[in-house]
Amino acid sequence: MVKGDKINDIIDHKLFSEDDIHEMCVRLGKQLTEDYAGKRPLVVGALKGAIYFLTDLTRQMDVAHQLDFLDVSSYGDGFESTGKIKVVTDMSADVKDRDVLIVEDIVDTGLTLKFMKDLIKKRGAKSVKCCAMLNKEACREVDVDVDYYGSKVGNEFVVGFGLDFLNMYRNIPYVGVLKPEVIQKYVNK
Ligand SMILES: O=P(O)(O)OC[C@H]1O[C@H](OP(=O)(O)OP(=O)(O)O)[C@H](O)[C@@H]1O
Numbered sequence: 300m301v302k303g304d305k306i307n308d309i310i311d312h313k314l315f316s317e318d319d320i321h322e323m324c325v326r327l328g329k330q331l332t333e334d335y336a337g338k339r340p341l342v343v344g345a346l347k348g349a350i351y352f353l354t355d356l357t358r359q360m361d362v363a364h365q366l367d368f369l370d371v372s373s374y375g376d377g378f379e380s381t382g383k384i385k386v387v388t389d390m391s392a393d394v395k396d397r398d399v400l401i402v403e404d405i406v407d408t409g410l411t412l413k414f415m416k417d418l419i420k421k422r423g424a425k426s427v428k429c430c431a432m433l434n435k436e437a438c439r440e441v442d443v444d445v446d447y448y449g450s451k452v453g454n455e456f457v458v459g460f461g462l463d464f465l466n467m468y469r470n471i472p473y474v475g476v477l478k479p480e481v482i483q484k485y486v487n488k
């Protein structure tokens with residue numbers, strides 16, 4: 300950790316409070332409870348960003364489900380997608396004939412989600428859907444459905460509630476926008 304990275308030092312403004320995120324989880328959990336009734340979905344968290352949202356979301360889902368994780372990465376140590384997605388750690392479950400629900404913190408260019416959906420479909424899943432906390436729709440580079448999402452977000456780099464900058468700040472309990480000087484501090488270094 301570096302000096303001067305207390306939350307108040309790095310966040311410019313708050314976008315979604317803990318209450319806002321809780322409301323998203325309640326609404327989405329209700330919808331997923333209806334849509335997956337009678338099914339036994341495999342919920343796949345996209346590591347690492349999705350973990351905070353996933354634990355809150357699934358506790359609002361009154362549906363028996365199983366849990367797995369897939370660690371794919373494209374941002375590396377930066378804040379712009381490299382466009383090259385790789386599986387860092389694969390999931391352990393067999394997805395053949397399963398209803399798979401991918402949980403994401405954010406869909407931005409869409410490259411990560413498209414990669415995961417294609418991979419899971421190719422392995423023979425019965426259905427593959429995604430529930431994301433945030434949908435940065437204006438930044439989409441590929442056509443991919445975000446089947447459920449908590450809120451749209453504009454073209455700003457957001458951190459907190461799982462979302463990171465250089466693998467930091469995931470534990471901020473709300474979603475906020477980084478101060479430009481924090482990004483500047485690390486860019487081209
Ligand atoms: O739509 P995209 O432009 O592909 O970006 C969205 C993806 O990027 C982030 O993950 P990252 O690769 O940074 O890994 P992380 O979840 O470990 O932070 C985020 O958690 C999404 O998975």
Ligand code: HPA
Pocket residue numbers: 374405407455456457458462463464
């Ligand atoms: O705005 C973002 N913040 C953090 N991680 C991200 N990955 C894609 N977009 C973002």
Ligand SMILES: [Mg+2]
Pocket residue numbers: 348374462463
């Ligand atoms: Mg990230």
